[in-house]
Amino acid sequence: MARKRIGILTGGGDVPGLNAIIKTVTYRGSENDVEVVGLRRGWEALTHLNLEDPTSRSHYLIPLSRENTRTIDRRGGTVLHSSRTNPSKMKKLPDHLVGTDLPFSVNNGDSETKTWDLTGQVLANLSGLGIEHLIAIGGDDTLSYAARLDKLGVKIIAIPKTMDNDVRNTEYCIGFSTAITRASDAIQRQRTTVGSHERIGIFRVFGRDAGFSALFTAYATSSRCVIPEYKVNLDKLIQLLLEEKRANPSNYALIVLSEGAEWEGYKVQEYGEPDPYGHRKKASVAEALADEIKRRAGEETIVSDLTYDLRSGDPDFVDKLVALTFGNMAFDAVLEGRTGLMSALVEGRYDLVPIPEAQLGPRKLEVASTYDTERYRPLYAGKRGLPIFLNRAS
Numbered sequence: 001m002a003r004k005r006i007g008i009l010t011g012g013g014d015v016p017g018l019n020a021i022i023k024t025v026t027y028r029g030s031e032n033d034v035e036v037v038g039l040r041r042g043w044e045a046l047t048h049l050n051l052e053d054p055t056s057r058s059h060y061l062i063p064l065s066r067e068n069t070r071t072i073d074r075r076g077g078t079v080l081h082s083s084r085t086n087p088s089k090m091k092k093l094p095d096h097l098v099g100t101d102l103p104f105s106v107n108n109g110d111s112e113t114k115t116w117d118l119t120g121q122v123l124a125n126l127s128g129l130g131i132e133h134l135i136a137i138g139g140d141d142t143l144s145y146a147a148r149l150d151k152l153g154v155k156i157i158a159i160p161k162t163m164d165n166d167v168r169n170t171e172y173c174i175g176f177s178t179a180i181t182r183a184s185d186a187i188q189r190q191r192t193t194v195g196s197h198e199r200i201g202i203f204r205v206f207g208r209d210a211g212f213s214a215l216f217t218a219y220a221t222s223s224r225c226v227i228p229e230y231k232v233n234l235d236k237l238i239q240l241l242l243e244e245k246r247a248n249p250s251n252y253a254l255i256v257l258s259e260g261a262e263w264e265g266y267k268v269q270e271y272g273e274p275d276p277y278g279h280r281k282k283a284s285v286a287e288a289l290a291d292e293i294k295r296r297a298g299e300e301t302i303v304s305d306l307t308y309d310l311r312s313g314d315p316d317f318v319d320k321l322v323a324l325t326f327g328n329m330a331f332d333a334v335l336e337g338r339t340g341l342m343s344a345l346v347e348g349r350y351d352l353v354p355i356p357e358a359q360l361g362p363r364k365l366e367v368a369s370t371y372d373t374e375r376y377r378p379l380y381a382g383k384r385g386l387p388i389f390l391n392r393a394s
Helices: 018-031 044-048 054-060 119-129 140-151 176-196 212-221 234-247 285-297 317-335
Strands: 004-010 034-039 061-064 104-108 112-116 133-138 156-160 200-205 224-226 253-258 301-305 341-346 349-354
Touching: 004 018, 004 119, 018 034, 018 061, 018 133, 018 317, 044 054, 044 119, 054 061, 119 140, 133 140, 133 317, 140 156, 156 317, 176 200, 176 212, 176 253, 176 301, 176 317, 200 212, 200 285, 212 224, 212 253, 224 234, 234 253, 234 285, 253 285, 285 301, 317 341, 317 349
Parallel strands: 004 034, 004 133, 133 156, 156 341, 200 253, 200 301, 224 253
Antiparallel strands: 034 061, 104 112, 341 349
């Protein structure tokens, strides 16, 4: 009798903890006579794989074993690599599919763009590989396509990961704790420089649509913050920073900004080509704030972009604990033949929940219970009864 075969992939940005999931799923597979196949570069493995080409197979497929995963959890990143491939909106076809009849659409925006839907190719490759169950690890973009595959009959289990912590239906995503730990450490170190020069320190962190990373970093470092969910008044913000600076014996102040943060009258500028999920790069809101502080108050600033550094390196204890647990929950769900579910934390407890619907968009902070709109700081009062990460799944 043929062994059960499952696939596992990581999509979107890397975060610490991914390798722990890959290892524990592989080890559980070896204990349950389940073959685990690693799919390299996220969804690209299933859009670009040419089953007839040995070179393509060796490039996109990695048979996972206890031997080749034994030490991978000791480092960050993902041994399966990653990409931001969106199989339903491919701007360029793999070479072996050029000239074939595939569904496409044309976007008549600033410039006419043709995109192909390679979902049929994804389904064909899953069938050709004999993959009976798929574990997809990613953020809201990666998991939106996982939800689509589930509706098409693919057995799939999801695991949420993003340092933005903004996937719906869960209170926690892999990578979040390590990001906050790194951001807090960086800010604590830079206090010496900001204080030595008697300036306002401005720190930019990830958070395209939600302010979890900025708010929790500010919470841990007793700093002010600006989040995408609430537009502050710029004059008031600058006045608060100046008052704090003057009251500080070392004559400095700090503020943390989400990359998607805005204030009244300002909209974050975007540039470059949209990625496969329609996101463009955001100009630095930290630099924009620094310019406004200089222009309006004549104050010097120090700007630090903490974004990519926060997702690099080894996971902290929380991310390793949750990653291992989410991975084991996903494998249990595979053994039970379940589909359309995601490992999650709900009310501080581990659970399996439906994969979020893409049209709902990312999870947002609840401003009323988390953010002081008068002082532009995290709210510290009223936390009794909340789950460990202070925000409920939505």
